[in-house]
Amino acid sequence: MGDARHVCDVLIVGAGPAGLAAAYRVASSGGRVIVVDDNPAAGGQIWRGEQAKPSSPEAQAWFEKLRSVDIQLINGARVFQQPAAGTLLAETSRGICELSYSRLILATGARERFLPFPGWTLPNVMGAGGLQALVKTGLPIEGKRVVVAGTGPLLLAVAAYLRQRGADVLLIAEQASSMRLARFGLGFVGQTGKAMQAWKLRRSFSRKGAKAQRRVRYLTGCWPLAAHGEDKLESVTLFRHGRVSCDYLACGFHLVPNVELAELLGCGVDAGSVKVNDFQETTVSGVYAAGESTGIGGLELSLVEGEIAGLAAAGNVDEARKLFPLRTKQRKFAELLNRTFVLRDELKQLVQPDTIVCRCEDVTFDRLRAHSSWRAAKLQTRCGMGPCQGRVCGGAVEFLFGWGSESVRPPVLPVRVESLASAEYRSAE
Amino acid sequence: MPETVTLTVDGVSVSMPAGSMVAAAILKSGKHAFRRSVRGEARGPLCGMGICFECRVTIDGEAHCRSCQTTCENGMDVRTDG
Numbered sequence A: 001m002g003d004a005r006h007v008c009d010v011l012i013v014g015a016g017p018a019g020l021a022a023a024y025r026v027a028s029s030g031g032r033v034i035v036v037d038d039n040p041a042a043g044g045q046i047w048r049g050e051q052a053k054p055s056s057p058e059a060q061a062w063f064e065k066l067r068s069v070d071i072q073l074i075n076g077a078r079v080f081q082q083p084a085a086g087t088l089l090a091e092t093s094r095g096i097c098e099l100s101y102s103r104l105i106l107a108t109g110a111r112e113r114f115l116p117f118p119g120w121t122l123p124n125v126m127g128a129g130g131l132q133a134l135v136k137t138g139l140p141i142e143g144k145r146v147v148v149a150g151t152g153p154l155l156l157a158v159a160a161y162l163r164q165r166g167a168d169v170l171l172i173a174e175q176a177s178s179m180r181l182a183r184f185g186l187g188f189v190g191q192t193g194k195a196m197q198a199w200k201l202r203r204s205f206s207r208k209g210a211k212a213q214r215r216v217r218y219l220t221g222c223w224p225l226a227a228h229g230e231d232k233l234e235s236v237t238l239f240r241h242g243r244v245s246c247d248y249l250a251c252g253f254h255l256v257p258n259v260e261l262a263e264l265l266g267c268g269v270d271a272g273s274v275k276v277n278d279f280q281e282t283t284v285s286g287v288y289a290a291g292e293s294t295g296i297g298g299l300e301l302s303l304v305e306g307e308i309a310g311l312a313a314a315g316n317v318d319e320a321r322k323l324f325p326l327r328t329k330q331r332k333f334a335e336l337l338n339r340t341f342v343l344r345d346e347l348k349q350l351v352q353p354d355t356i357v358c359r360c361e362d363v364t365f366d367r368l369r370a371h372s373s374w375r376a377a378k379l380q381t382r383c384g385m386g387p388c389q390g391r392v393c394g395g396a397v398e399f400l401f402g403w404g405s406e407s408v409r410p411p412v413l414p415v416r417v418e419s420l421a422s423a424e425y426r427s428a429e
Numbered sequence B: 001m002p003e004t005v006t007l008t009v010d011g012v013s014v015s016m017p018a019g020s021m022v023a024a025a026i027l028k029s030g031k032h033a034f035r036r037s038v039r040g041e042a043r044g045p046l047c048g049m050g051i052c053f054e055c056r057v058t059i060d061g062e063a064h065c066r067s068c069q070t071t072c073e074n075g076m077d078v079r080t081d082g
Helices: A017-028 A057-067 A128-136 A153-164 A178-187 A192-204 A260-264 A299-313 A317-322 A324-340 A345-349 A374-381 A393-401 A417-428 B022-028
Strands: A004-013 A033-036 A071-074 A078-084 A087-092 A095-106 A110-112 A145-151 A168-174 A217-220 A224-228 A235-238 A242-245 A248-253 A255-257 A287-289 A356-358 B004-009 B012-017 B056-059 B062-066 B077-079
Touching: A004 A017, A004 A071, A017 A033, A017 A057, A017 A071, A017 A095, A017 A299, A033 A095, A078 A260, A078 A417, A087 A417, A095 A299, A095 A417, A110 A128, A128 A145, A128 A153, A128 A248, A128 B022, A145 A153, A145 A235, A153 A168, A153 A192, A153 A248, A178 A324, A224 A248, A287 A299, A299 A317, A299 A324, A317 A324, A345 A393, A356 A393, A374 A393, B004 B022, B012 B022, B022 B056, B022 B077
Parallel strands: A004 A033, A004 A095, A033 A071, A095 A287, A145 A168, A145 A248, A168 A217, B004 B077
Antiparallel strands: A078 A087, A087 A095, A110 A255, A224 A235, A235 A242, B004 B012, B056 B062, B056 B077
8 A cells, every 4th residue: 555645736625517617727727736536537426427428518528628737636535534734635545645735625516315214225225316326337227117206406317317228217206396396497587598408308208218118207296105125125105106116216305515524624514515705715714615515506506616716716816706697696596496395394204213214323213313412312323423424314314303413523434444544643743 | 448347246247338336237246235234134325426335345355345436347356245
């Protein structure tokens, strides 16, 4: 295991749209930039696999721009600790990577929110984005029966993608009511591109698929009540719809910002999102945040926030200011999005006393509800103390009990013992 | 880069397009249980993006590897706990 040291002007954590847009703007301004990312390739989740198999013209345009500037990309590296101000440590398969910077941009993205219901821990019950990610990276889906459920615009995108790849998408169950969705549609007025995109996507499900698949039913005000099966998923029961046999249940309840690293660095977090000023700077001077970690807002908002953060971190504040109006417009769309797909209270009734809430430690709902805070529940039940460090159950306990995270301690992700030892040594230096 | 890579999942040979992730190979091999939970329940991938740790398996002798974040390589020996 070898160690590596890197020094740069601006370090960016996360190679999704926000991180890449920021990197482009820093590099264009002449700064030395390093982008570090956990995934095997750049693109984040939305542009996963775009470099290997191009499908989005917008992604291709960005990758083209990035090739024209000098950026160092470190993939397969997970940042886990800050041994001293201005330095982060990342673990790779080859060893430890020490990254020193003058300014830092956090573009750590978001994850899906999962809600517990009976059977949600069965194999082949996955996130909506989760199943899509696996299909993008080699899982054959042709002819497989898939139910897509939960909430958010991601459901439509995932269903369309899976269908295009030959999946038999049986139905989409969206918990939001048809009235909320209609209002969402009206809110698109003034954003023709987005309205057309959504309309085309919805319409495509009412026709037979490219591979002669059946039409896809889009059920609003509908959600999964239980998943059934022995050692893997066999069927799912949906509210007011009954039982449907399927091979996969792709189920996610919108998104949750990834704020753990920001919290570790002492950045202020408000209502689950990293707090930033007009220049995307966090409450810690010299540390910026952009994209979904500052609040769920979609691709276009992530890109413009990334550009602003990149320009500001490179000291180019006048150029950054020019992008404020575009960001304001995208933020309006984000507000509408989050209002539309707000979770209904009935979803709190899905979990049963014996339903597992914390999958890492197998902690059931009845063991949690006796406690008044997540901290108390952690101490008594180990809820949120397994390998995912509460990243999965955190979104659930926040919705079910209103519990928020109270402290983040290094390492922010499980790492090898030798990585921890190395970090200790560095802190002591 | 070769077009396909071949690895074994619990001794069963699986061929995947180059660049595929180990989690996809495990499911393609017909395995659905990647690991057993604390109480012994079968578990498989959930998030597909390296967050949930439900897809962890042993790869070439190294335990607790996230199969959704590990690229398939020729001759890789993947062991599930399912």
